[in-house]
Amino acid sequence: MSAGGQHELDLPAFERSARRRDGFEDARAVGSIKFPRGVSRETWFVDLELPAGRRRVVVRRDLPMGSVTPTTLRSEYEVYHRLSDSDVPVAQALWWEDDPAYFVDGREFYVREHVEGNWEIPHLTDPDPAYDALRIESSKEHARKLALIHTCDWESLGFGEVMDVPPDPVASPLTMMDRIVRLLETFQTEPFPAMTEAIEVLRDEAPDVVSRISLLKGTNGIGEEVWRDGRIVALSDWELACLGDPASDFAHLQRLKPHIVAADGSVLWSFQHLLDYYEEVSGIHVEPASVEYYKRLSAIETVLYGHFAGLPVSDGSDPLVRRSWVATEVLFEAVQRLAKTAGIL
Secondary structure (H helix, E strand, C coil): CCCCCCCCCCHHHHHHHHCCCCCCCCCEEEEEEECCCCCCCEEEEEEEEECCEEEEEEEEECCCCCCCCCCCHHHHHHHHHHHCCCCCCCCCEEEEECCHHHCECCECEEEEECCCCECCCCCCCCCCHHHHHHHHHHHHHHHHHHHHHHHCCCCCCCHHHCCCCCCCHHHHHHHHHHHHHHHHCCCCCCCCHHHHHHHHHHHHCCCCCCCCCEEECCCEECCCEEEECCEEEEECCCCCCEEECCHHHHHCEECCCCCEECCCCCEEECHHHHHHHHHHHHCCCCCHHHHHHHHHHHHHHHHHHHHHHHHHHHCCCCCCHHHHHHHHHHHHHHHHHHHHHHCCC
16 A cells, blocks of 8 residues: 555546646546655656657645645645746646646646656765765766756746745845744644744854855755756755755755765865865855754754644544654654754753
8 A cells, every 4th residue: 555545546537637738638647656755745657648659747746634744735836837947957847736626536736747767876875986986976966956956046937926035145044944933833732942942042043144045945965856877857856945045955965965085095075075066066155054054953844844744643633654753753853953952952
């Protein structure tokens, strides 16, 4: 049984939705595969037969009892929709279905193009020095794609219409915290004193130099992007996207900041090398201290979605394993991190 509680997508229902769209009027849905990775929502690959040939699309929707994260499915779709014609590589957004008459299994969804590739890079974690060049080039490739995100014209793309806009660059971390706290207050059922204390510390210690306001991806790195032939061909998983300080994305970076030392003891690649290379391709300076700051701030975001994930578990409406894990282990670890920031631990 899949995490969403079913083996197959309701293909006839999806077909009815597809046939309302330009270019899909004669579509016939012939198969679906549930993508096994991911915690927050369901992802399905659907194969369509069209007069021009077979075409695979991606269907994205919330779990039966809602997403594990409090950000909306629509906000995720808007990122793909607004970036589809930009230089940022994303799967093209095809359509948003919010008409209940065409829901699949009673849920709204959106559809985007399928981009062929893999979320893994072979040999990336192999400690053999023969793969050091691979690790360095993969880190550089990701930095190049972050540079595209951070330098895109988010204003002309309309992101100011769907995201909180900091009044100035230095206000970026405070705007981020205010957004998280405001959202948490809409569903909070228990106090988090460590979070309250940590926020005061983080407000006082916010970076006083921020290069610019940029579109931020949120979670990024291995497991979050589509790779093919050593290049990122599509940036995925935009649930935590927002506007703010580019340094924040480096705090969320997964497995692409290797520290590589040669046999003679010289450092071939490090996090500082990565930041220097990123500045070379983007023109944006990022201080390591700012990255460390956003690592601490990210625990507030983890409390937000950890607590939200646990609501259906606590009332018994959805004891899904992934919810229980996020609401216990993940949430507990985040509260511990905040307690350290606050000086409690």
